[in-house]
Amino acid sequence: MTREEKPEKNEGGVRERLLTAALELFNSKGYAAASVREIVAASGVTKPVLYYYFGNKEGLYLELMNGSFAEFESSLSQITTLQGCVTERINHFCAMMLDLIMENIEVVRLIYAIYYGPPQGAPHINFDAYFTRMLDTIHDLVREGIGSGELRPNDSTDVAWTVISILNTAMEEQLCHTPARLDGEQMVRMLRLVMEGLATKSSGAVLGASRL
Structure with missing residues (x-):
C-alpha cells in the first residue's frame, strides 16, 4: 500500500471490523484454518488494509x-x-x-x-x-x-x-x-x-x- 493509498485513521471502524471478523473466524474455523482472504472479505476491506493496520494474521491475533x-x-x-x-x-x-x-x-x-x-x-x-x-x-x-x-x-x-x-x-x-x-x-x-x-x-x- 503506497502513501497515497493509506486509509484514513481507522476510517469507518476498519480496525474494529477486522478484529471482529478475525475473532469470529478464529473461533468458528480455528486459527490455522482462518485465512487472510476470508478475514478481509468478512470485513469488507482489502488485504493491503489488513496489512497496513496489523501486518499479518499473527498481528490480528496478538492485538485480540x-x-x-x-x-x-x-x-x-x-x-x-x-x-x-x-x-x-x-x-x-x-x-x-x-x-x-x-x-x-x-x-x-x-x-x-x-x-x-x-x-x-x-x-x-x-x-x-x-x-x-x-x-x-x-x-x-x-x-x-x-x-x-x-x-x-x-x-x-x-x-x-x-x-x-x-x-x-x-x-x-x-x-x-x-x-x-x-x-x-x-x-x-x-x-x-x-x-x-x-x-x-x-x-x-x-x-x-x-x-x-
Missing part, C-alpha cells in the same frame, strides 16, 4: 489477545485500591474478574481453544502466567486475612485454589452453557459459604451476598 490482557492488567491493578476487609476484597476481585471474562467471552473462548486444543500455529502467549497472577493475588489476600486474624489459620494455598476454582466454574459455565446455569450472584454466594467457614468469631467477617 493484548487488548483483552490489557484490561486484565488494569483490573488486577485495582485490587490494591480496594477498601474493606479481606473477604470483601476477595468477593469484589472475583466478581470483577467474572465481569471481565463475560465482556470478553469470545476472546476467552479462543484462548481455551488455543490452550486445550491441537497446535494451530498461533503466536505463543504464556496463558499460564495470567492464571498464576490471579491465583497469587487471591493467595496474597488470604495470607493477609490469616495474618490479621480475620481468617482462621489454614493452608493459604488450599484456600486460594478453592476460591479460584469457584471463579473458574462460573467462567466455564458462561463458556459452555446458554443460558449459564451459574451466574455472578450465585458465584458470590458460593464464595460466601467458603469465607464464612474461614472467618474467626472475633472478626465477624462475612462475605456480602451482593457485589461491592
Whole structure:
C-alpha cells in the first residue's frame, strides 16, 4: 500500500471490523484454518488494509489477545485500591474478574481453544502466567486475612485454589452453557459459604451476598 493509498485513521471502524471478523473466524474455523482472504472479505476491506493496520494474521491475533490482557492488567491493578476487609476484597476481585471474562467471552473462548486444543500455529502467549497472577493475588489476600486474624489459620494455598476454582466454574459455565446455569450472584454466594467457614468469631467477617 503506497502513501497515497493509506486509509484514513481507522476510517469507518476498519480496525474494529477486522478484529471482529478475525475473532469470529478464529473461533468458528480455528486459527490455522482462518485465512487472510476470508478475514478481509468478512470485513469488507482489502488485504493491503489488513496489512497496513496489523501486518499479518499473527498481528490480528496478538492485538485480540493484548487488548483483552490489557484490561486484565488494569483490573488486577485495582485490587490494591480496594477498601474493606479481606473477604470483601476477595468477593469484589472475583466478581470483577467474572465481569471481565463475560465482556470478553469470545476472546476467552479462543484462548481455551488455543490452550486445550491441537497446535494451530498461533503466536505463543504464556496463558499460564495470567492464571498464576490471579491465583497469587487471591493467595496474597488470604495470607493477609490469616495474618490479621480475620481468617482462621489454614493452608493459604488450599484456600486460594478453592476460591479460584469457584471463579473458574462460573467462567466455564458462561463458556459452555446458554443460558449459564451459574451466574455472578450465585458465584458470590458460593464464595460466601467458603469465607464464612474461614472467618474467626472475633472478626465477624462475612462475605456480602451482593457485589461491592
